[in-house]
Amino acid sequence: MSNVNEYKTLTANGLWENNPALVQLLGLCPLLAVTGTVTNGLGLGIATLLVLMGSNITVSLVRDWVPNEIRIPVFVIVIATFVTLIELLMNAFTYGLYTALGIFIPLIVTNCAIIGRAEAYASKNPWHKAGFDGFVMGLGFALVLVLLGGLREIIGQGTLFDGADLLLGPWAASLRMELIQFDYPLLVAILPPGAFIGLGLIIAVKNGIDLQRKRRAAKQPIAKAQRARVTSQ
């Protein structure tokens, strides 16, 4: 029972309460650079998710053998290995996306969200929980990437799923939607400043929702806590 609860908490943390992109504000460099379209966001999101899961599970499995002093180097080795693996695999199987995401795949190594989870969670919990944590954290990160990519794509070029075939194969070319036909799209959305503004707005919306929820939460009766007697009386 407590297990179920723990998974629930992990899920809420990863997707909302402690979302790596919106709350921890980690891994912003790839997040802001590649989210010009949904496809790019999704690609990098999936890559990050895979790395995060892989590294979390591995770190958790080896945690008993790793002395405290060298845990960070070991984590880095694990993460770097996974990133390189993903990079090689993407290069081999999704070449178009590989060229589109370009230099940002190796940058996943320095995504603090990953080493942060390894340090904060995976190194203290069993492998299945760590893996699940990696999955929801990665999912939370990927969702933000996709959301931001979607926003920027719609405002900046009026489409959605442009270039999905690069990621998902030729069938996905039909996913492309032309939502709005701009004569003059708001180019800033696709350019890097648009990513900053967009992320800022998403964070603002998230905080706004949190505030609303807090306000709405019914005032629970306050249980009086036991007061300690400092003295024998």
Added chain:
Amino acid sequence: MSFYIASSPHAHQRRTTQHIMLWVLLALIPGLAAQCYFFGWGPLLQITVAVTVALITEAVILIVREKPLRATLGDFSAVVTAVLLAISIPPLAPWWVIVIGTLFSIGIVKHVYGGIGQNVFNPAMAGYVLLLISFPVQMTSWMPPSTLATFELNFIDSLWLFFTQYTSEGYSLEQVRLIELTQSLDAIVMATPLDEIKTQLSQGYTLTEIKRSDVFSGIAGTGWLWVNLGYLVGGLLLLYKRIIQWHIPVALLASLAFFAALGSLFAADQLPGVSLHLLSGGAMLAAFFIATDPVSAATSNRGKLVYAALIGMLIYIIRTWGGYPDAIAFAVLLANMCVPVIDYYTRPRAYGHGGKAL
């Protein structure tokens, strides 16, 4: 009868934010008049739309944020922002350009940062940059000075162009912007003088050759010279009324002139000189009206000198080597970012902290 409780000082110099902003608006008039004389009704149309949008946006945001409406709307800071943005963009840029720009300036750059006094960036310039990088075509479609223009635009034509991009007779903005040059039979489409120089230089012409064109009046851009002089007059008025202090305008212009002179010294025929830099673009507007925005500028006198000199240098660098034609907005925003550092390192030494410690 009741007694009134208040904290000292009880006396107050009656110079309020509102007062300052109204003077700024007043001082813009000479430059604006010159702009209208040379470039038609466009600036006035832009200002009308910009001020309306700015006030509505600010009012809506203030209501949403549950802030006092009268006091903030009444300080005219939103109006100043709107006017500065409106006169910075091409006179007949389509209406939605200024609407988007003003929305961004007031909504995002001013209020998301917390409203007046809190914004890190100059709202008008941030709005300008947004427009420039989003709509480069519209934002570089400048009108030729009326003395050179092929078309004479009346108010109705301007209105049509502003809202539809075509005159009532169906001429497009592109056509209206044509100039017939006297020394060659070519007709060219007008850009700003500085942009024109950059284009021509890339074609291998020398500066002396370029400046023979009608677009230039010998020392600076035709029309643009008078616009800049107009803003200079307005700026001097602000200085005289002590609305602004000399530090920022002088340091900005001096720094820009210094680098321009340095450039001329090394490559007189490849780099525009002092008079072109000071009088052909938006240098005067920037020096007296934009960089002096108190909110986003440095605070101490020494800090203001550093801040303005930095803007001058950045303007020169971006104009000479940058990817966009005008540089003022970028320069001001970059300098805005440096303000905390400048402020930190130009703190005055507090009384009694000079000698040995006790």
Added chain:
Amino acid sequence: MSKQASNAVQLWDFPGGIHPPERKQLANRTPIAHLPLPSVLYIPLRQHLGSAGNILVQPGDTVLRGQALTEPGHTGGLPVHAPTSGTVQAIIDHPSNHPSMLAEPCIQLIPDGLHNSVAFEPISNPFEATALSLLQHIQQAGIAGMGGAGFPTAQKLAQSRRIELLIINGVECEPYIVSDDRLMREHAATIVRGSLLIGHILGNPAIVIAVEDNKPEAIQALEHALTQLDSQQAEQISLRVVPTKYPSGGEKQLIQVLTGKQVPARGYPAHIGIIMQNVGTAFAVARAIDHGEPLMERVVTLTGEAFAQPGTVWGLLGTPIAHLLTHAGLQTEAQQRIIVGGPMMGFTVTDLQIPITKTTNCLLAPTTTEIPAKRQELACIRCGACEQVCPASILPQQLYWLARAKDHDGLAQHHLSDCIECGACAYVCPSEIPLVHYYRQAKADIREAHIEQQKAEIARQRFEARQARLQREKEERLERHRQAAEARQKALAAREREHAQQAEPAAPNAPAAASDDPQKAKVAAAIARAKAKKAAQQVQQQSQQGDSESS
């Protein structure tokens, strides 16, 4: 000679400063007036910086003018004197002449109208007397700095450091106030005499009397007084005219103007060999030494357009301000401001019974057209105007943000403690932010936090000491029990042995029966009372709960 000298000497400038409208003509055209005696005086025990003295009188005592009502206690303090003859009616808590108007102990004196004085004891040949005896005399006269802070004068003059310069401050830079101006015009010779006496106490340093250039009559009067001196004294003392700029009368600023030196932060002028005294203090010192008169009255400016007859008056210490306001013909309006002090640094009061004290130099009652009411505080636009006018070269705007954020460390780093609260920053602020008020509150908060921290430290030590004591006591108790148990066992063993030898009945020791103890009855009664109270509370609580549930 003095005029040429004063013009030739170099002056410095201090950073910042403002030029508010001076409006001194309102009150400086008429001589200092004497008022009829008020019907009651509230003489605060504490009118200076420091602790109050010990009370020497009791309700019902008849006192004479100049009689000491308090004496310095073991914690120091300055005596206060009866400014007129009369009867001590009571010693009460009365609203104080302080921005908070919180009540403070005062001696309530009913004047008898005779104005009989004690026999004053002047010092006949003061320049022959020792500095120590003069200082004692000044302290017994109850003289405190009359410029504003009210620091006991004798304490300030009792310097072990070598003093090279004595500055007599007649700058009076704050708008409206003309007390020192009038005093200099009418009693220039006494002021010069007082200055020389103070100079004598300090071992004859150079003496400079500083006056702002907007007081030509005062300058003339002082110049005249200086020409009356013998050559040796004239050599020692000089008059210096400083340009008008607020706040050039601030101690630190005036030192900078006259000498170009700055008083080190958290230091005193004496650290750089300088002592400053107000002209009013110099006057009081001269009166005390030459006439034996303690400090009983002072010049108060009554000014502002709400007065029908503005001017200056001699106010007896302890006079309720209502008496002075009536005298000057105050015409109140709906939202009347009564400001004690000037328009830049004074504070508003709402109770007109607060007394005049040794530091009350001005009562300002402006009309709302003259000094408009405060408007809504707007957002700071970072214009930096405050920074330009700050005479202490600190960053008012940064301090404002830090004060709002309650960042005490940041405030300390930005030298909040060097703020002299002159109000120049708030005067120029286009958003009308009451900056000084923020600083005052922040300073008070910092002071409070400091006091609380000291108290917490003491509490912690006491708590730890107590814990240690309890631990020790517990161990001792255990030890005693152990010993007792051992003893019991020994005794038991012994008794058993004894018992074996002979059976002896031991008479049980009857417990002390003290049933008729009155104390016990009282205790029982008290416990019964408490129980009843508790029961009543419970009933009340239950009924309240019942109410809240039903509602």
Added chain:
Amino acid sequence: MSILSGILVLAGLALLFGLILGFAAIRFKVESDPLVDQIDEILPQTQCGQCGYPGCRPYAEAIANGDDINKCPPGGEATIQKLSDLTGREAKPLDAAHGVEDVKKVAYIREDECIGCTKCIQACPVDAIMGANRQMHTVIADECTGCDLCVEPCPVDCIDMLPVTTKPERWRWQLDSIPVTVVDATQALPEQKAEPKEEHSGSQV
């Protein structure tokens, strides 16, 4: 060959760094953590026990071991903020389960009702109550932390918690706390004291 050399080079490097880290871990070890002392410094030392721990020091130890930082009503928001700054944890609002922030108070014993039972003396965590058996007790106001632990043990309910009175020199410039008095203009100026009528405090700051 290149495969093997790749592995060897990386393993060698890792070995080297591992050796360095192993060396550094022993050589540059930081001695015990003074965090508890720092936390204890921040706590108000009222020793009131409202946090659920017997005194401030035990609560400081509990915080250092991960307990919440919002359980100290006497310290209030200011203390929570400081603890948040020190520990890097989120500054949550005061946990109302432990009580609410209140004005500073000091205990006062109504001496005529006191029966001299010494129970309050034993309850006082800072030994701020003087008295002996069957003697009237009194509180040393300057030492009282206002913890109110003495109130409950008193069998005769003779202890009151009174708010600390402000003195002018410790006044905190709260102008809006000064009541605005509405006075009759005709009565205000002559010497007879007008009876002020309290009204809303409409002061401007």
Added chain:
Amino acid sequence: MIFSSMKRNGIILAAFAAVATALLIAVQWATADRIAAQQRNEVMRTLNELVPRSTYSNDLYRDCTLVTNPDALGIDSAQPVYRARDNNNHVALVVRTTAPDGYSGAIHLLVAIAPSGTILGSRVLQHRETPGLGDKIELRKSDWILSFTNQRVNGENDPRWAVRRDGGAFDQFTGATITPRAVINAIQRTALWAQANSNALFTAPANCDAATQGVGNE
């Protein structure tokens, strides 16, 4: 104690590094062929857009020579030239070239030229022109680049090879004339050079390796 700590940490870290490296090497070995094929496909896709697959019969990807000619190609480094042949007939040269004088720096292009001098097509590979103004040289933004297809350069002073504003045959962009000028010049220059050196280029040895062939369509 210090030595045991060093030994333990060193060995564990080294073990991790060794395992990780071995794993990576294994994966790289497994994917190497596929990656090479992907790169080749990418290059071929662009090449085939310019030179239709049906018109040549050789292995265009391998039939590549490196040429260093800063005057003609606008860049100091060696550039690949692909040779399309149908049996032994010369079909086309595909040259990677550079316009160094774009508004914001160099523009990298691929130009296909028939031995006759006719331009078969051109693509922009990489540029940093102003978004919204100069970036219309990309095929994704505008089909302006297609206007060179089947054009011919008649000598160095061919008046048609200029933007309209300068009296030429090609459109400029609103608000930007520098960028199209640079591209036109570069294509003209490259075409003239390729035409003049056609035979020499076709007979040069094939000496490209994978590293220099990346087209990097960005």
